[in-house]
Amino acid sequence: MSPTTTLSLLQGTADLLILRALQGGAAHGYAISRWVRERTDGVLAIEDAALYQALHRLEARGWIEAEWGLSENNRKAKYYGLTAAGRQQVRSEISIWKKYAQAVFKVIEPA
Amino acid sequence: MTHRIRPRGTKRLFSFAARSRDDIRDDVQEEFAFHLDMRVADLMSDGVSEPDARAQALREFGNQARGAQACAREGLTVERQRTLARLVSELRQDATFGARLLRRSPGFSTVAILTLALAIGGNTAIFSLVNALALKPLPVRAPEDVVRVYTGQSQTSWPTYQDIVKRSEVFSDVAVHTGATRTLIANDSTARLSGETTSTNYLTMLGVPATLGRTYLPSDSRVDVVVLAERTWRTRFASDPSIVGRRILLGGRPFEIVGVMPRGFRGARPPAFLSEFWVPIDPALSERTLQDRGKTQFQIAARLKRGVTVAQAQAATQVIGQQLAMEHPELGERFAQTEVFHAEGIAGFRGLTKTLLPLFAFVGLLTIVAGLVLLVGCANIAGLLLGRGASRRREIGVRLALGAGRSRLIRQLLTESLLLALLGGSAGILLAFWIGGSMNSLVGRLPAPIELDLSLDRRMLIYTLTLSLLTAVLCGLAPARRATRMSVIPALKDDEPAPRRQRMRSWLVVGQVGLSCALLLWSGLFVRSLSNAHRIDPGFEAASVVLAHLQLDEDATKSGAIAPLLAELQSRIHVIPGVQSQGMAKIVPLALMGREETRMRLDTQPRDQKGPMVLVNRVSPGWFRTVQIPLLAGRDFTEDDRPGAPGVVIVNETAARQFWNGDAIGKRVDDREVVGVVRDSKYWTIGETVRPLVYTAYLQRPEWEVIVFVRTSDTAGTANVLRAEIARLDPTIFVDVRQMTDAVAVALVPAQAGAALTSGFGALGTLLAMMGIYGLVAFTVAQRTRELGIRKAIGATSRDIVRLVISGTAVPVGMGLVSGLGLGTLGAVALRSFMVGVSPIDPLAIAVTTVLVVGTTLAASTLPALRAARVDPLRALKTE
Numbered sequence: 001m002s003p004t005t006t007l008s009l010l011q012g013t014a015d016l017l018i019l020r021a022l023q024g025g026a027a028h029g030y031a032i033s034r035w036v037r038e039r040t041d042g043v044l045a046i047e048d049a050a051l052y053q054a055l056h057r058l059e060a061r062g063w064i065e066a067e068w069g070l071s072e073n074n075r076k077a078k079y080y081g082l083t084a085a086g087r088q089q090v091r092s093e094i095s096i097w098k099k100y101a102q103a104v105f106k107v108i109e110p111a
Numbered sequence: 112m113t114h115r116i117r118p119r120g121t122k123r124l125f126s127f128a129a130r131s132r133d134d135i136r137d138d139v140q141e142e143f144a145f146h147l148d149m150r151v152a153d154l155m156s157d158g159v160s161e162p163d164a165r166a167q168a169l170r171e172f173g174n175q176a177r178g179a180q181a182c183a184r185e186g187l188t189v190e191r192q193r194t195l196a197r198l199v200s201e202l203r204q205d206a207t208f209g210a211r212l213l214r215r216s217p218g219f220s221t222v223a224i225l226t227l228a229l230a231i232g233g234n235t236a237i238f239s240l241v242n243a244l245a246l247k248p249l250p251v252r253a254p255e256d257v258v259r260v261y262t263g264q265s266q267t268s269w270p271t272y273q274d275i276v277k278r279s280e281v282f283s284d285v286a287v288h289t290g291a292t293r294t295l296i297a298n299d300s301t302a303r304l305s306g307e308t309t310s311t312n313y314l315t316m317l318g319v320p321a322t323l324g325r326t327y328l329p330s331d332s333r334v335d336v337v338v339l340a341e342r343t344w345r346t347r348f349a350s351d352p353s354i355v356g357r358r359i360l361l362g363g364r365p366f367e368i369v370g371v372m373p374r375g376f377r378g379a380r381p382p383a384f385l386s387e388f389w390v391p392i393d394p395a396l397s398e399r400t401l402q403d404r405g406k407t408q409f410q411i412a413a414r415l416k417r418g419v420t421v422a423q424a425q426a427a428t429q430v431i432g433q434q435l436a437m438e439h440p441e442l443g444e445r446f447a448q449t450e451v452f453h454a455e456g457i458a459g460f461r462g463l464t465k466t467l468l469p470l471f472a473f474v475g476l477l478t479i480v481a482g483l484v485l486l487v488g489c490a491n492i493a494g495l496l497l498g499r500g501a502s503r504r505r506e507i508g509v510r511l512a513l514g515a516g517r518s519r520l521i522r523q524l525l526t527e528s529l530l531l532a533l534l535g536g537s538a539g540i541l542l543a544f545w546i547g548g549s550m551n552s553l554v555g556r557l558p559a560p561i562e563l564d565l566s567l568d569r570r571m572l573i574y575t576l577t578l579s580l581l582t583a584v585l586c587g588l589a590p591a592r593r594a595t596r597m598s599v600i601p602a603l604k605d606d607e608p609a610p611r612r613q614r615m616r617s618w619l620v621v622g623q624v625g626l627s628c629a630l631l632l633w634s635g636l637f638v639r640s641l642s643n644a645h646r647i648d649p650g651f652e653a654a655s656v657v658l659a660h661l662q663l664d665e666d667a668t669k670s671g672a673i674a675p676l677l678a679e680l681q682s683r684i685h686v687i688p689g690v691q692s693q694g695m696a697k698i699v700p701l702a703l704m705g706r707e708e709t710r711m712r713l714d715t716q717p718r719d720q721k722g723p724m725v726l727v728n729r730v731s732p733g734w735f736r737t738v739q740i741p742l743l744a745g746r747d748f749t750e751d752d753r754p755g756a757p758g759v760v761i762v763n764e765t766a767a768r769q770f771w772n773g774d775a776i777g778k779r780v781d782d783r784e785v786v787g788v789v790r791d792s793k794y795w796t797i798g799e800t801v802r803p804l805v806y807t808a809y810l811q812r813p814e815w816e817v818i819v820f821v822r823t824s825d826t827a828g829t830a831n832v833l834r835a836e837i838a839r840l841d842p843t844i845f846v847d848v849r850q851m852t853d854a855v856a857v858a859l860v861p862a863q864a865g866a867a868l869t870s871g872f873g874a875l876g877t878l879l880a881m882m883g884i885y886g887l888v889a890f891t892v893a894q895r896t897r898e899l900g901i902r903k904a905i906g907a908t909s910r911d912i913v914r915l916v917i918s919g920t921a922v923p924v925g926m927g928l929v930s931g932l933g934l935g936t937l938g939a940v941a942l943r944s945f946m947v948g949v950s951p952i953d954p955l956a957i958a959v960t961t962v963l964v965v966g967t968t969l970a971a972s973t974l975p976a977l978r979a980a981r982v983d984p985l986r987a988l989k990t991e
Contacts, residue, residue: 029142030149048146048171049178052139056185060192071145073152078142 014046014054016097019082019090022064026081028071029055055080063089135186139179147172201519205526212527219499220531222882223492227535227582229875230488232542233481235575239547240474242570243563244382249455250375252318253414257379258421260285260411260428261450262435267409269401271435271446272310275411278431281424283416286313287409288378291390292662292816293362294845295347302347303662303845304361305560306340306388307378314338314372314389316414317379321370324355327391334393337366341374342562343387363843366390375564379412379454385560404439412454425451473865476942480630480872485582487626487879490619492586494886496528497616500594501890507594521591528587529580536579540567543575553864589615616887620923621930623883627876628931628964629938634873635956636939636949637866640798643948644862649701649855650792650801652739656851657830658699659819659837661844673813674753676841680819683836689825694734695809695817699851700794701858711805713770714779722781725766726794726802729809735761735789737820738851745776745787752808758783759808764791766803780805797858798947826850862947877963880927881971888920889975900984909980916976917969924968931964932957 021032033051036044046054058064063086071077082090130138147168154164172178213220248254262271267287276285288309295302307313314326323344327336337359339348348354357368378386392401400406415424432449439446500507510520547565554561593615663673677695684693698705707729712722732748735741743764752759760783767775767788775785791801809817823829830848837846892899899912907915939951949956 028145030146033146034153045171047173049173049175052142052146052178053181053185056139056182056189060185060188062192066189071149075145075148076141077145078138 013044014050015058016090016093017044017046018051018054018058019063019086019093022080022082022086023090026069026079028069028077028079030077032080058086062086130190132183132187135190136179136183139182139186142182143172143175143179201522202526205523206530208523209527209530213530216499219495223495223531224535224538226488226491226879226882227532227579228538228542230481230485230879231532231536231539231575231578231582232546233539233872233875234485234578235536235539235543235571236546236550237474237477237481238574239543239565239571240550240563241478242568242574243565244474246570247382247564247568249379250319250373250377251379254455255453256415256417257317257454258413258415258424258451259379259454260413261452262407262411262432263446263448264407265410266407267411268404268407269409270404271407272409272411274435275428275431278434279428281416281419281427282413284312284316285411285413286310286316287392287411288313288389289409290386291362293388294360294662294843295388296360296843297347297357301843301845303847304343304347304387305385306390307380307386308390308392309378311391313378313412316412318414319373319376322373323352324368324370326370326372327389331391333367334391334395335364335366336369336391337361338370338372338389339368340372340376340385340387340389342385344371361388361390379410383554383561383563385562387560405441413451421451421453425449476865477868479938480633480869483626483630484872484876484879485578487623487876487883489582489586490623490626491879491883491886492528492531492582493590494616494619494883496524496587496590497593497619498886498890500524500590501894503594511595517595520595521588524591524594525583525587528591529583532579532583532586535582536575539579540571540575543571553860616890617923620880620883620887620920621927623876623880624924624927624964624968625931625934627873627880628928628960629935630869630873630876631960631963632932632935632956633939633942634866634869635959636942636946636951636953637862637869639953639956640946640949641859641862641866644797644859647793647797647947649797649858650740650790651700653851653855655822655824655826656738657821657823657826657833658847658849658851658854659821659833660847660849661817661819661837662846663815663844673815674810677813677817680837680840683840684819684821684833687821687823687829687832687836689823689829691822691824692733692737693819693821694737695731695819696734697729697809697814697817699818699854700728700792701797702854703795703857703860706795711781715771723770723803725780726804728794728804728806729812729814730761730806731809734820737822740792741790743788743790745785747787748806748808748810750810753810754812756811758811759786761785761787761789761806763789763801763804763806765801766805769803783807793858797862820851877967880964881967884920884924884968884971885975887923888916888972889978891919892916892975892979895979896982899979899982900986903982904984912980912982913973913976916979917972920968920972924964928961928964932960935960 017036018032021027021035024035027035029048029052032055033046033048036046055064055066059066059080063083064080065083066078066080068076069079147165150168150171151161151164154167155161159167169175249257251257260267260275262275266289267275269287272285272287279285286309288307290305291308292303292305295304311327311331312329315328320326321338322341324338326338327333339354344350344354348357351357354368355370358365359368360366372389377384378389380386394401400408413424415421428449428451429447432446436446507520511517544565544567547563551563551565554563663676681693684690698707707727708724709727710722711725712720716722730748732750732752735747744767745761748759748761758781760780762770762775762780762785764773767773767785770780771778775788778785789806792804793799793801794804819833821829821833830850834846834848837844899915902912902915936951936957939946943951
């Protein structure tokens with residue numbers, strides 16, 4: 001992967017990205033990290049230490065739950081999945097983000 | 112992309128043990144390592160060399176150490192939440208399961224809950240008494256700041272009070288109050304009310320607003336205003352909402368009702384002592400007494416300034432006391448010992464402790480007795496639970512085999528006993544209310560406005576809850592530990608456990624028999640003491656005497672009208688048919704109404720020495736004849752012993768013997784001549800040892816309250832005529848006419864209460880012990896069915912079997928009996944002051960206790976023994 005200019009994330013965006021990543025089903029931390037990198041073509045990158053912190057914080061808030069499982073290469077890995085509250089949270093955060101982004105666009109690109 | 116080891120959710124179900132801090136840190140490390148390895152592998156598959164790949168992975172990861180720390184912190188929160196959630200869900204599971212089990216065995220549940228209700232209820236009732244007397248705060252604003260001030264004694268004179276108000280800087284407000292009994296005339300009916308005369312700032316100092324109308328204020332110049340207690344308003348005025356502004360006659364003077372205080376308000380009085388009204392001190396009416404520094408008649412209640420402690424206030428007030436002692440040397444040294452202390456709690460009883468000491472001791476005794484009954488009850492429930500544990504061996508074995516942890520099972524069994532204890536505790540609170548009601552009705556028989564505030568409060572709830580929890584642990588823990596300590600295989604095969612499992616039950620029986628034995632012994636002693644109390648000669652004869660308790664208002668005394676009034680009354684009583692003799696006295700002995708005790712100086716001792724304490728009664732001529740206290744030497748008082756005549760007294764035998772070796776006539780007490788000696792008689796309680804008693808001549812100093820004693824052949828008729836005559840003489844006199852035997856019966860209340868309570872608790876304890884013994888024997892028989900069958904098969908008769916089973920209880924019961932009698936005797940020595948004419952080692956009581964215990968034991972074990980005797984050998988051997 002070629003190094004690209006990466007943007008540092010706005011506060012709270014990491015949480016949204018993680019939750020969105022888990023909408024596709026439970027995943028371990030590395031898979032989430034790869035998913036984010038691939039979906040944003042490497043523009044948005046979460047520092048891995050911050051990613052794990054966010055995962056544990058989300059778990060403590062009850063939006064995701066963790067359990068140990070086996071990875072694709074048969075190694076023990078910790079899988080995270082959305083809880084019912086988490087699913088609710090993704091939907092509301094996404095709609096808030098859309099509104100936010102639209103508003104910002106309206107400002108920076110006046111019709 | 113996931114490959115689960117187990118179906119979703121199952122992990123949580125099986126992860127019983129909470130994860131430690133280290134476990135969580137390891138997990139985080141493992142997670143990070145996995146991530147880095149995966150990244151390195153990915154990069155390497157893109158053709159990066161391993162060292163470069165690892166370096167890049169580490170760079171991308173960022174600060175590992177800080178990340179790990181943050182993750183572990185969050186992880187710990189998660190773990191805590193999970194543990195809590197699990198505990199709650201398990202508790203709910205256990206409670207549901209426990210409730211189902213309790214419903215399924217209603218017999219066991221009913222017995223257990225009833226036992227606990229009685230045991231916990233008894234304790235809660237006693238606690239509510241302690242709570243009312245010592246723990247409930249004084250019902251005023253910021254009660255912790257309200258203090259009493261003693262100027263070397265409980266009562267203070269008006270000038271001293273004024274000095275304290277002027278000189279002290281530690282109080283924000285200082286008030287005085289004093290008891291006052293007045294006749295209320297309202298709605299064409301009269302009543303005698305016990306209230307308080309106070310300084311005008313008293314109610315505002317306490318800071319409790321009136322619920323109706325207003326209190327009187329320091330700025331009030333009117334003194335003809337009265338504030339009623341809620342109880343007076345409710346019982347005398349039918350809770351009339353338009354009472355404010357109404358005029359009533361109180362002590363013969365008109366007053367306007369300005370307010371009604373809230374329920375439970377009793378001014379600054381000690382707990383349980385009600386006040387029925389409050390009126391301001393009328394300076395005009397008592398001008399003379401207000402100027403006399405020697406007239407100590409007020410009690411000081413004050414409010415501390417914000418931030419001032421009791422100790423500081425005491426130090427500051429003591430300085431004033433010392434100044435006053437120097438300025439007024441005629442008042443003696445005691446001013447220097449000025450004290451300041453809290454008005455609430457047990458300290459509020461200061462000055463009354465001597466009179467109330469028996470009450471406190473009695474409450475202490477009750478606490479112990481109720482505690483013992485709770486222990487017996489606990490032993491019983493523990494026995495029942497042990498039995499259930501044994502019969503649930505199989506269920507518990509299955510659960511252990513399936514992998515349930517032992518501590519988890521213990522927790523479940525404890526939840527069951529907790530459920531029982533909470534149900535029992537709730538029923539116990541209801542029972543405590545009922546007991547409290549009967550306590551108040553007993554207290555209501557005492558001749559004073561006393562009411563215990565036994566209403567439920569937070570303290571009582573916490574006490575009962577704590578007691579229930581303790582009970583649950585006390586009776587549930589050992590059986591639960593026992594039930595879960597087993598090897599699984601024999602339990603599943605339904606093998607019978609080894610017989611030594613009953614050892615614990617046997618110890619429980621020893622304890623139960625012992626405690627109930629002690630309770631029975633005490634109740635035996637109290638019953639004996641009660642019957643003795645009935646038989647004891649009080650030294651006077653109350654039968655055929657009618658009492659008329661006259662209460663005149665204070666101004667009548669002052670005008671000097673009382674002596675002619677009483678003389679007129681006596682001449683009218685004289686002509687009532689059937690009247691044999693009459694006399695007057697200030698105090699009715701043994702009626703717990705009034706008690707006078709003072710130091711009197713004897714002529715035989717040096718001038719500067721303090722005289723001995725003596726009891727006092729003020730009596731008129733003819734009183735000794737009327738109550739049949741024989742005159743042993745000298746003469747009775749006569750009509751000539753009037754004010755102005757030389758002072759005379761009559762003493763009892765004990766005084767004559769102790770002070771003058773029996774030769775009392777002509778000697779002097781407090782400069783009054785002893786003119787007669789009478790036989791000893793009881794004064795305050797029936798069980799007391801007679802003390803020196805000095806009778807002074809009532810006619811030499813008539814008072815506003817007096818009791819007329821009339822000996823008659825027709826008590827009922829005389830009582831009616833007496834009431835009518837007094838009403839005709841002066842309708843404003845408040846009179847209470849009754850038989851002397853009724854008044855004296857109050858003296859038996861403590862003995863009766865003691866006998867009733869210990870008998871009740873003793874019977875309860877015995878019942879519980881009986882159940883315990885029955886449980887033990889029935890359990891043993893069930894366990895030994897096969898053995899008993901074999902015995903029968905090889906020739907044992909039914910009688911042999913019965914004897915064998917019953918003799919099994921002999922050892923624990925015998926041990927319980929011996930230890931119980933020992934404990935009971937030790938306790939009885941401590942209780943001696945409550946007993947009348949009974950030695951702590953009373954052969955009769957011991958014998959009766961032994962017979963009762965052995966008898967009930969036999970009765971309790973007979974039923975299961977007979978069942979054992981009917982065992983069919985064939986069937987017993989087949990049960991496998």
